[in-house]
Amino acid sequence: MTNIAMIEAAAARLKGHVRRTPLLSSPFLDEIAGRRLFLKAENLQHTGSFKFRGGWAAVSALLPEARAKGVIAFSSGNHAQGVAFAAQAHGVPAVIVMPADAPRLKIDNTRAMGAEVVLYDRAGGESREAAAAPYVQGRGLTLIKPYDEPEVIAGQGTTGLEIAEQAAEVGVSTADVLVCCGGGGLATGIALALEDRAPGLRVRPAEPKGFDDMARSLASGQAESNPSQTGSICDAILTPAPGTLSLPVLSRLAGPGLVISDDEALEAMALAFKHLKVVLEPGGAVSFAAALFRKDQIAGDAVIAVATGGNVDADVYAEALRRFG
Amino acid sequence: MTNIAMIEAAAARLKGHVRRTPLLSSPFLDEIAGRRLFLKAENLQHTGSFKFRGGWAAVSALLPEARAKGVIAFSSGNHAQGVAFAAQAHGVPAVIVMPADAPRLKIDNTRAMGAEVVLYDRAGGESREAAAAPYVQGRGLTLIKPYDEPEVIAGQGTTGLEIAEQAAEVGVSTADVLVCCGGGGLATGIALALEDRAPGLRVRPAEPKGFDDMARSLASGQAESNPSQTGSICDAILTPAPGTLSLPVLSRLAGPGLVISDDEALEAMALAFKHLKVVLEPGGAVSFAAALFRKDQIAGDAVIAVATGGNVDADVYAEALRRFG
Incomplete structure (x- = not known):
């Protein structure tokens, strides 16, 4: 399993390639949040999401023989782009299997990064493995899982190394660090990094209503699943x-989960537009929404929200501005 | 007049307050621009524009007596917010005189930063000085001009110190640095900083069609003025x-000006949304538009565009996405 040495090793391989994303703030947002609010803007990472880190960490860790054969990933979009970008940069062939109903921007970008994109009909019940089979058989591709993969978690954990440094720069040593949570790879990597570098900073997962499996799992002490896989605009998570x-690490290190609605995610996107000048996608704004709209569930005089992505189609974004701008 | 020592002194006063804004890039934009394109994202600066730097530099340079009396600024918005934010942080009273047709977001934010905002009817021909007179008389306020002011230019020049460092980090030592240009304070400050720190980087002003006074002045060797003061969406410049x-410094140090249309600014905003996840305002996107759409007028294998602001109303932004997203 991932540990701090693996995270440091991933940081060394990412050095010169990863962007040290800024910690943004605005007095207007502090006012709404009732405390100092800092946004770690991973939407400004290469490929528009933190997934670049895990993709790069995993591809760069492959041995030469595996690189020559290539990699495969299953993803609704951000992991796809992270792996495709890293694979292209390393000269590694990549097959990416994506649901046909993923945002167009994510599909287009993944293709443009030189990956072979295989689409499958998620809503119609087609299995992604079945869709991928003809493209994969006999090629010996290495599967890069989006979160249940130690090297990927190590790459995501490099975000935590930066948060520890940047929090110290703004004088914050004790605070909750809210992280948008799907499978929990980012939250896990950050939690492991902070355990070593800034133990006063505590990860808390943030999830959309109806997809709060991690919050419920942390509360019950065992893995809980979601009743549905569709029905929220927060497609990334x-x-x-x-x-x-993820679950064993977060059970040990994370605080209680926070749950927000799709409308709150859209309103948070509009507030990031207005006050921080950054573009967030719905699933990437969930942590920021929790910092703004769940202030009674947060303690302390500062909070850090990790904004995880900005890959949103223009019509969805315009709708957020129309309703909440 | 401003020199490198004043820029360094301003940087020392700004340290710990200014944000070191990132240099962003995307392979998709490199493709359009025909070379490596780097965006210096000053829209992510405090108050959503580089004007924070000049405002802070000027207010922090005031002697105690002047601070106690307060400051006044005339601005359509970004300089207003920069001065208001800096004045509030220094406990200095501020009167800001703004045209009534400035973007609502800029007026609201300036007020929220504790400044007394005085509106005047620019389109109706009202003089801003006449509008301000009743609020100013007998108070001994110090005028902070938006660009024709050495300390303001020194503050803006701190952007150039960062560009010199960041260009070296990405291996660029020779390139044009395109800067959105109104009065030319930012371009001047950056040119002075680069002359000292990175002489292979050359400033070139970028302006909207119909407001290319700097481009024409550099070409003719004397100050040329614009026929109108309204009629472009690029309100900031x-x-x-x-x-x-500005003109003497830029005549000595800058390359030829670049001119773009309002539609090209809007298209550049949509491309920044899509590929960089940052919000640009029209006047802040002019340099980026020039890098994307005037590639035949630019030489070399890299170009740096300074995006100067992101304070745009939601309806204008949604329109840019609808037409070009």
Whole structure:
């Protein structure tokens, strides 16, 4: 399993390639949140999401023989782009299996990064494995899982190393760190990094209503699953259940989960537009929405929200501005 | 007049307060621009524009007696917010005189930062000085001009110190640095900083069609003015003529100006949304538009565009996405 040495090793491989994303703030947002609010803007990462980190960490860790054969990933979009970008940069062939109803921007970008994109009909019940089979057989591709994968978690954990440094720069040593949570790979990597570097900072997963498997799992002490896999605009973080690697770490290190509605995610996107000048996608704004709209469930005079992505189609974004701008 | 020592002194006063804004890029934009394109994202600066730097530099340079009396600024918005934010942080009273047709977001934010906002009817021909007179008489306020002011130019020049460092980090030592240009304070400050720190980087002003006074002045060798003060969506950079401090410096150090249309600014905003996840306002996107759409007028294998602001009303932004997203 991932540990701090693996996270440091991933940071060394990412150095010179990863963007150290800024910690943004505004007095207007502090006012709404009732405390100092800092946004770690991973939407500004290469490929528009933190997934670049895990993709790069995993691809760069492959041995030469595995690189020559290539990689495969299953993803609704952000992991797809992270793996495709990293694979292209390393000269590694990549097959990405995506649901046909993923945002167009994510599908287009993944293709443009040189990956072979295989679409499957998620809503119609087609299995992604079945869709991928003809493209994969006999090629010996290495599967890069989106979160249940130690090297991927190590890459995501490099976000936590930066948060520890940046929190110290703004004088914050004790605070909740809210992290948008699907399978929990990012939350897990950050929690492990903060345990070592800034133990006063505590990860808390943030999830959309109806997809709060991690919050319920942390509360019950066992893996809980979601009743549905569709039905929220937060497409990036709609996973069936916590990752098997994530839950034990988060049970030990994380605070209680926070749950927000789709409308709150859209309103948070409009507030990030207005006050921070960054573009967030719905699933990437869930942590920021929790910092703004769940202030009674948060303690302390500062909070850090990790904004995880900005890959949103223009019509969805315009709708958020129309309703909440 | 401003020199490198004043820029360094301003940087020292700004340290711990200013945000070191990131240099962003995307392979998709490199493709359009025909070379490596880097965006210096000053829209992510405090108050949503680079004007924070000049405002802070000027207010922090005031002697105690002047601080106690207060400051006044005339601005369509971004300089207003920069001065208001800096004044509030220093406990200095501020009167800001703004045209009534400035973007609502800019007026609201300036008020919320504790400034007394005085509106005047620009389109109706009311003089801003006449509008301000009753609020100003007998108070001994110090005028902080938006660009024709050495301490303001020194503050803006701190952007150039960062560009010199960041260009070296990405391996760029020779390139054009495109800067959105109204009165030319930012372009001047950056040019002075680069002359000292990265002489292979050359400033070039970028302006909207019909407001290309700086481009024409650089070409003719004397100050040229614009026929109109309204008629472009690039509200932040619609100035009547080059600053008296700017033109001599830029004549010596800058390359030829670049001119783009309002539609090109809107298209650049949509591309920044899609590929960089940052919000640009029209006047803040002019340099980026020039990097994307004037590639035949630019030489070399890299270009740096300074995005100067992101304070745009939601309806204008949604329109840019609808037409070009």
